[in-house]
Amino acid sequence: MIKHLEDLKQDTIPEFRGGKGEVQITHFLEVDKGEFNSKGRLFAKNVLKPGSSVGLHEHVGDSETYVILSGEGLVDDNGDQKLVKPGDVIITRNGEKHSIENTGTVDLEILALILFD
Amino acid sequence: MIKHLEDLKQDTIPEFRGGKGEVQITHFLEVDKGEFNSKGRLFAKNVLKPGSSVGLHEHVGDSETYVILSGEGLVDDNGDQKLVKPGDVIITRNGEKHSIENTGTVDLEILALILFD
Numbered sequence: 001m002i003k004h005l006e007d008l009k010q011d012t013i014p015e016f017r018g019g020k021g022e023v024q025i026t027h028f029l030e031v032d033k034g035e036f037n038s039k040g041r042l043f044a045k046n047v048l049k050p051g052s053s054v055g056l057h058e059h060v061g062d063s064e065t066y067v068i069l070s071g072e073g074l075v076d077d078n079g080d081q082k083l084v085k086p087g088d089v090i091i092t093r094n095g096e097k098h099s100i101e102n103t104g105t106v107d108l109e110i111l112a113l114i115l116f117d
Numbered sequence: 118m119i120k121h122l123e124d125l126k127q128d129t130i131p132e133f134r135g136g137k138g139e140v141q142i143t144h145f146l147e148v149d150k151g152e153f154n155s156k157g158r159l160f161a162k163n164v165l166k167p168g169s170s171v172g173l174h175e176h177v178g179d180s181e182t183y184v185i186l187s188g189e190g191l192v193d194d195n196g197d198q199k200l201v202k203p204g205d206v207i208i209t210r211n212g213e214k215h216s217i218e219n220t221g222t223v224d225l226e227i228l229a230l231i232l233f234d
Contacts, residue, residue, distance in 0.1 A: 002194055005204030028184050028206050028228075035208060037180055039156035039232045063154055067145050069186075077119055087122030089145050091152060111145075113230065115156045 019099065021052025025112075042114040045069070052108075053101035059092050064114045066090040066100065071108035074101045136216065138169025159231040162186070169225075170218035176209050181231045183207040183217065188225035191218045210234075 009027040016023040024047040029035040036043070041062065048054070048071075056076055066075075068088045075084050078096040083103075092098040094117040102108035126144040133140040141164040146152040153160070158179065165171070165188075173193055183192075185205045192201050193216040194209070201207065201217070209215040211234040219225035 001208045001210075002192070002199055002201065003206040003208070008204075008206065029182060029208070029230075035180075035182075037232050037234050043182065043230060063152075065146060065152075065160065075119070082119055084119065087125075089120040089125065091118045091120070091146070093118075111228070113146075113160060115154050117154050 016054050017057040017099070018055030019053035020101070021049055023048055023052065023054060038116075040113065040115040042112055044112050046110045046112050048073070048100070048102040048108040048110070050102050050105055050107075054099055056097055056099035058097045059094055059114075061094060062114050062116045063091065063093045064098070064112060065092075066098075067111040067113075069109040069111060071102060071106050072104040073108045073110075074103045075099070133171050134174040134216070135172030136170035137218070138166055140165055140169065140171060155233075157230065157232040159229055161229050163227045163229050165190070165217070165219040165225040165227070167219050167222055167224075171216055173214055173216035175214045176211055176231075178211060179231050179233045180208065180210045181215070181229060182209075183215075184228040184230075186226040186228060188219060188223050189221040190225045191220045192216070 011025040014022045026045045029043040068084050068086050075082050076099040128142040131139045143162045146160040185201050185203050195213040
């Protein structure tokens with residue numbers, strides 16, 4: 001089955017997880033359509049404009065992987081503050097916390113994958 | 118945990134699944150490191166140069182999702198031939214077949230996610 005970009009579910013969420021600005025989420029797979037085989041709940045591209053962020057939050061019962069596609073940002077990786085750039089992969093396991101902020105001047109594009117534990 | 122691009126496992130596989138040329142695979146997560154929580158076995162970027170392809174193959178016991186990041190190609194989507202472009206999502210479920218060929222003039226970059234059924 002092929003879904004085109006215009007068919008993908010899109011969300012715009014303000015102050016996501018207590019963050020600043022908003023996050024635009026383009027969902028590649030949808031839980032409600034059974035597309036995760038019950039193995040996860042998010043496979044998406046998240047876009048943060050400069051100054052926007054996803055607030056610090058803990059993962060409980062699942063793990064999230066971010067892959068930086070473009071732009072740059074500041075990550076809180078379970079307590080460690082680190083600058084990230086395209087190609088970087090941030091893995092936040094069950095029980096760990098993370099946040100990410102676009103500290104650059106262009107959109108920060110992130111792949112996000114959440115798999116259950 | 119943060120992995121940088123240079124830390125990621127890379128594979129170059131000739132004639133992948135009976136295809137032409139080679140596929141360059143950059144692994145965001147690794148099965149051997151337990152990074153999939155036993156929920157899947159591939160989360161990667163695949164790059165096909167012009168003329169290269171992944172041959173037609175069936176998925177048994179899992180589902181694969183391709184997301185076209187850049188370039189253009191021809192997909193066999195379980196028997197239907199379709200041209201794909203950036204933003205297109207191809208879902209191949211358990212028991213279905215797919216192939217993909219770079220029919221364009223620039224690299225075809227594909228996200229690939231395999232989740233168990």
